[in-house]
Amino acid sequence: MKIAVLPGDGIGPEIVAQAVKVLKALDLDISMTEAPIGGAGYEAAGDPLPEATLKLAKEADAVLLGAVGDWKYDKLERHLRPERGLLRIRKELNLFANLRPALLYPELASASTLKPEVVSGLDIMIVRELTGDIYFGQPRGISKLENGEREGINTMRYNESEIRRIGRVAFDIAMKRNKKVCSVDKANVLEATELWRQVMIELSAEYPEVELSHMYVDNAAMQLIRAPKQFDVMVTGNIFGDILSDEASMLTGSIGMLPSASLDENNKGMYEPSHGSAPDIAGKDIANPLATILSVAMMLRYTFNDEANAQRVENAVKKALAQGYRTADIWTEGSNKVGCNAMGDAVVAAL
Amino acid sequence: MKIAVLPGDGIGPEIVAQAVKVLKALDLDISMTEAPIGGAGYEAAGDPLPEATLKLAKEADAVLLGAVGDWKYDKLERHLRPERGLLRIRKELNLFANLRPALLYPELASASTLKPEVVSGLDIMIVRELTGDIYFGQPRGISKLENGEREGINTMRYNESEIRRIGRVAFDIAMKRNKKVCSVDKANVLEATELWRQVMIELSAEYPEVELSHMYVDNAAMQLIRAPKQFDVMVTGNIFGDILSDEASMLTGSIGMLPSASLDENNKGMYEPSHGSAPDIAGKDIANPLATILSVAMMLRYTFNDEANAQRVENAVKKALAQGYRTADIWTEGSNKVGCNAMGDAVVAAL
């Protein structure tokens, strides 16, 4: 098994180092090779996705990513910015299925800004389409109109097969969970998402056991706050998924705990924390590595089909939490504040 | 002063009746004329925005709208559905500036699913662009691709003047509030919103006293949950505004309390509650009319420039709440549960 390790920017390198430590402690037959991406790619090779990095990622079975982005690259031309490396690797590897769990850890319940009874036991799986929609649709760009004014354009596009394949991922996951899929669209206004809804309804015929519901995106944004436990699996397009998955993750109050997986048709995947690169705290050994470590668990589950080791990692994280270890972002009075590196050690010890 | 009264569907007629009662009690020199819109427009004239209704609205100084939509119209062709009437009247009247306050009433603080300390004193004004963006951009539709598959398309478009005029509304409102504007975009991915950000920055030079910040829409969806009180005025495009304004309104826990205004360049406006038509409770005299009554206050403030009467209405609503009157949606143990009509009477009495 070959893993491409792409630490990226900001806190990326330090959190990835902890995840690598955990992977090594599992003593599996894997090889890991590191390469730069994002701002680090730009520094190393003048490109947020250097050719050698893309080649490595293409040849690997799975990619472990830290995070990309740093304000210091904000002034670069658009195609050189760190985010573009991330968007391109998703597209090049055809990682169309982005899985973002929003899970509340009982030990961390008080970190949520929502009342405990509203979020206790929260366990939502958001399935976001990742290689289509307005993120990639042509035409796009900023141009001059006849009257001399600038106009900005982006295009939301979805075709049937794109919708069907992400729908399938959602239904398949729901079959292993509570058998409920909520498809989120804006079918009352946007034709692209009207097609989305039609295809989801067609597809649902193949999954008679799964209960399919539909929700407009504005209502979904409300319901996540009003009664988030009504959801099991949510499936939606790229831009709505971007917004709703971040909203859902914040319900838990500890985004430093949430992993993500981005899969292609063959379960090759890229695994990364749901949070960003947090350049303000980079290099200080205070970042929370647990989301990245839990991304390794997702890698074991989805790409390597190794449920046993996936659960071993997840249980080790739970044990470290139960033992009172906390990084600064999830620390509360009475628990044991540790750094990024020490948290990695605590998880390894708990394995 | 001429007001076009468009009750619409579902609970629309009963909540509008209460707002009309309040308007009459103010004893101003106004004339009101009623006309159907939405499903009611379709029933009356085969069109969710009948020509006569549009004419009336165009000739009026302000429009008071209830709500549109009912599941029973879901099977109609797209252009006949109630929502289309709403979208068309916004466009026809050039109501580009949608103001949606998210305000927490101290008496109703416990209705929020967020912890009291997170939302107490919440007072955000969301300024949403309402006649552009992917809601109206061409090309749009569902068509067949060469391989026989269907594809859905919508187009996000913004030009400089559209951005500048909504920006101005936001800055002007901020000048009367806490002088902070947060502009929400997805400039790291979407060029249309990269232009949005540039124009907001250019415009801010004219408002040296206002502090302008920028936030990506995914982060804004998180920050509204993490620390909503950081916001004063938020300004954003049509689709992001649709999502974020609903999210923000739900922070208060009482969407039945939130009014909205949609203004053109001359402060002609359409005023309506932020909530929907709730067909499930229509005709039962249990709907909350306060959002519609508070929309009348916004009408007095923004279109009729009558701050004194606007505050009179707002104070009457507060007094009715302080006296313990509650409709079912905001009722808690110990308060006095009343119906829609009785709540209207309570506000009139408090005037």
Ligand SMILES: CC(C)[C@H](C(=O)O)[C@@H](O)C(=O)O
């Ligand atoms: C960094 C950005 C391009 C990216 C996205 O919008 O997809 C991020 O927000 C995410 O959700 O992974």
Ligand SMILES: CC(C)[C@H](C(=O)O)[C@@H](O)C(=O)O
């Ligand atoms: C009903 C619908 C077309 C409308 C919108 O999306 O603008 C509504 O959600 C709103 O926010 O007023």
